[in-house]
Amino acid sequence: MHKVNSIEDLAIFTGKPVFDNQLFVGRPNIGNRERFLERVNDILDRRWLTNDGRYVQEFERKLENLLGVKHCIVTCNATIALEIVIRALGMEGEVIVPSFTFIATAHALQWQQITPVFCDIEADTHCIDPARIEKLITPRTTGIIGVHLWGRPCDIGALEEITRRRSLKLLFDAAHAFGSFYKGKMIGNFGYAEVFSFHATKFVHTFEGGAIVTNDSRLAERLRLMKNFGFRGYDDVVSVGTNGKMSEISAVMGLTSLESMDEFIAANHANYLSYKKHCAGIPGIKLLSYDHLEKPNYQHIVVEVHESQAGIGRDTLVEILHAENVIARRYFYPGCHAMEPYKSLFPEARRRLPNTEAVAARVVSLPTGPTIGEQEIAVIGEIIRFAVGNAGEIKKRIQKR
Numbered sequence: 214m215h216k217v218n219s220i221e222d223l224a225i226f227t228g229k230p231v232f233d234n235q236l237f238v239g240r241p242n243i244g245n246r247e248r249f250l251e252r253v254n255d256i257l258d259r260r261w262l263t264n265d266g267r268y269v270q271e272f273e274r275k276l277e278n279l280l281g282v283k284h285c286i287v288t289c290n291a292t293i294a295l296e297i298v299i300r301a302l303g304m305e306g307e308v309i310v311p312s313f314t315f316i317a318t319a320h321a322l323q324w325q326q327i328t329p330v331f332c333d334i335e336a337d338t339h340c341i342d343p344a345r346i347e348k349l350i351t352p353r354t355t356g357i358i359g360v361h362l363w364g365r366p367c368d369i370g371a372l373e374e375i376t377r378r379r380s381l382k383l384l385f386d387a388a389h390a391f392g393s394f395y396k397g398k399m400i401g402n403f404g405y406a407e408v409f410s411f412h413a414t415k416f417v418h419t420f421e422g423g424a425i426v427t428n429d430s431r432l433a434e435r436l437r438l439m440k441n442f443g444f445r446g447y448d449d450v451v452s453v454g455t456n457g458k459m460s461e462i463s464a465v466m467g468l469t470s471l472e473s474m475d476e477f478i479a480a481n482h483a484n485y486l487s488y489k490k491h492c493a494g495i496p497g498i499k500l501l502s503y504d505h506l507e508k509p510n511y512q513h514i515v516v517e518v519h520e521s522q523a524g525i526g527r528d529t530l531v532e533i534l535h536a537e538n539v540i541a542r543r544y545f546y547p548g549c550h551a552m553e554p555y556k557s558l559f560p561e562a563r564r565r566l567p568n569t570e571a572v573a574a575r576v577v578s579l580p581t582g583p584t585i586g587e588q589e590i591a592v593i594g595e596i597i598r599f600a601v602g603n604a605g606e607i608k609k610r611i612q613k614r
């Protein structure tokens with residue numbers, strides 16, 4: 214690793230990155246490899262690879278205990294989980310969702326002919342703004358999906374109040390919020406149900422996977438049927454269903470991952486503190502704070518680049534970082550409403566969502582996880598500080614390229 218002391222050292226000009234290897238956002242956590250492989254051997258010995266196997270059941274019971282919920286139904290991924298629970302709840306017509314989220318939140322509705330109605334976010338929390346929901350409710354509205362973005366609980370209390378008063382269904386996309394708390398209770402206990410993702414990029418994962426958790430026993434029974442083609446017994450199909458099952462190999466990665474969950478959180482917490490230290494006082498660079506939250510999982514390092522103070526825009530900074538092998542990501546640019554099919558369906562949405570537009574234009578997600586630490590973060594901080602400190606000169610040089 215070399216130091217970035219002058220503009221001549223920046224890899225966008227030299228082609229020589231500070232880091233020899235690429236640092237990724239969402240690089241998978243592995244946990245205890247021996248324990249995982251032991252369990253994989255057991256799966257092969259037992260020749261029970263999927264269909265509600267013993268490891269899927271063990272994973273579900275462990276999740277129920279950890280989260281303090283009555284029912285956990287694991288699935289092949291969180292997108293199918295959302296589709297299943299949306300259908301099981303009888304949502305139809307229009308459902309209100311934030312646009313600043315991963316595209317799957319919107320697609321899970323549109324896939325089954327339900328219109329996602331995009332609501333703006335709060336500029337400081339990046340979560341759905343409850344104050345803007347009421348205006349979006351029409352006679353066709355059947356529900357709201359809140360997203361706990363970056364693992365920060367959205368304003369659950371306000372959403373509960375609106376949905377109760379207007380007789381709407383409340384569901385949460387909790388893909389980022391595994392292990393997070395809201396008012397002393399773990400995420401997973403709110404609304405009719407909450408959905409977690411265990412995709413490989415999430416800090417606890419099952420390669421591909423997801424889970425629906427609920428305290429509603431009748432809903433849980435419907436979900437179990439729906440995720441298994443509607444089968445009640447060996448040859449008794451009682452409703453329409455799909456294949457939402459999780460395989461045994463995914464479940465054992467989940468169990469192994471759970472055993473290291475505290476270590477993953479500790480590593481991400483330490484990284485968050487390092488970023489805070491090394492980005493402190495850089496004009497226009499604002500690290501999204503988790504300090505006021507009850508027990509964040511710290512899986513995302515989110516930075517806002519305010520160009521008016523930083524002198525450099527988010528996209529230029531991302532370009533500089535990528536050249537240095539820091540593969541920062543523009544999550545969730547440009548927002549669901551600005552991607553197809555929603556862009557064509559709702560051409561007016563851009564004007565209705567000023568905070569989403571502004572936040573999507575300034576947010577960057579930086580690498581974290583147990584494979585990086587203080588040393589790398591100090592260098593990343595140095596690059597960002599240098600880029601902001603020399604913004605004018607860098608921009609001139611970029612134009613001349």
Ligand SMILES: *Cc1c(COP(=O)(O)O)cnc(C)c1O
Pocket residue numbers: 290291292293314315317318360386388389410411412421422423
């Ligand atoms: C990852 C993610 C999903 C989708 O999860 P999959 O398991 O990949 O289907 C949904 N919503 C949000 C907010 C996500 O980040």
